[in-house]
Amino acid sequence: SQQGEEDPQALSIQEGENATMNCSYKTSINNLQWYRQNSGRGLVHLILIRSNEREKHSGRLRVTLDTSKKSSSLLITASRAADTASYFCATVSPSGYALNFGKGTSLLVTP
Amino acid sequence: GAVVSQHPSRVICKSGTSVKIECRSLDFQATTMFWYRQFPKQSLMLMATSNEGSKATYEQGVEKDKFLINHASLTLSTLTVTSAHPEDSSFYICSARDTRGEGTQYFGPGTRLTVL
Numbered sequence: 001s002q003q004g005e006e007d008p009q010a011l012s013i014q015e016g017e018n019a020t021m022n023c024s025y026k027t028s029i030n031n032l033q034w035y036r037q038n039s040g041r042g043l044v045h046l047i048l049i050r051s052n053e054r055e056k057h058s059g060r061l062r063v064t065l066d067t068s069k070k071s072s073s074l075l076i077t078a079s080r081a082a083d084t085a086s087y088f089c090a091t092v093s094p095s096g097y098a099l100n101f102g103k104g105t106s107l108l109v110t111p
Numbered sequence: 112g113a114v115v116s117q118h119p120s121r122v123i124c125k126s127g128t129s130v131k132i133e134c135r136s137l138d139f140q141a142t143t144m145f146w147y148r149q150f151p152k153q154s155l156m157l158m159a160t161s162n163e164g165s166k167a168t169y170e171q172g173v174e175k176d177k178f179l180i181n182h183a184s185l186t187l188s189t190l191t192v193t194s195a196h197p198e199d200s201s202f203y204i205c206s207a208r209d210t211r212g213e214g215t216q217y218f219g220p221g222t223r224l225t226v227l
Contacts, residue, residue, distance in 0.1 A: 035218075042220040099157070
């Protein structure tokens with residue numbers, strides 16, 4: 001069953017602007033991961049944040065995790081047209097390895 | 112990062128035929144692989160967990176006799192859609208869990224199945 005809910009569902013920004021996507025989940029987690037998917041393609045792993053971490057950076061990506069609120073955010077700074085894609089958060093429960101995906105945010109970055 | 116391949120990338124078949132999709136981890140061993148299904152503009156839905164050397168674990172509502180999974184080696188899992196019907200048309204994506212490090216899952220590029 002789907003675990004996470006991302007918002008917004010769709011986001012349109014101009015190149016150079018920052019894009020923020022949020023994800024909420026319902027149950028306990030081992031870690032939370034963010035993935036990117038270009039239209040009709042497979043998923044690319046972006047970043048993993050463990051349940052005992054609060055913030056993590058990777059290049060232009062910044063992820064936060066608030067386990068008390070059961071929420072996470074993904075910030076893409078200085079966006080580029082090539083960042084246009086769907087972004088999904090996925091959680092892993094403490095008891096298993098399977099990923100439970102949120103509904104995703106569709107990001108459009110216009111030149 | 113690690114590489115996972117899927118074959119074929121696209122398949123069109125007639126109703127009633129069976130289709131086999133392969134998922135391979137190319138540069139790491141994966142005791143656990145996962146099969147997902149994705150409808151247009153929707154998220155991924157986990158179908159089953161494939162364990163090397165044992166039976167797959169299916170999610171609720173997924174027919175195990177319809178979607179046969181075999182994980183015969185540490186680098187290969189196969190999904191066979193038996194007696195396919197138009198409603199089985201979808202994008203099927205596999206992932207393989209890399210047990211090294213943090214256990215990140217790496218995804219294949221997906222297989223677009225169209226059943227006529």
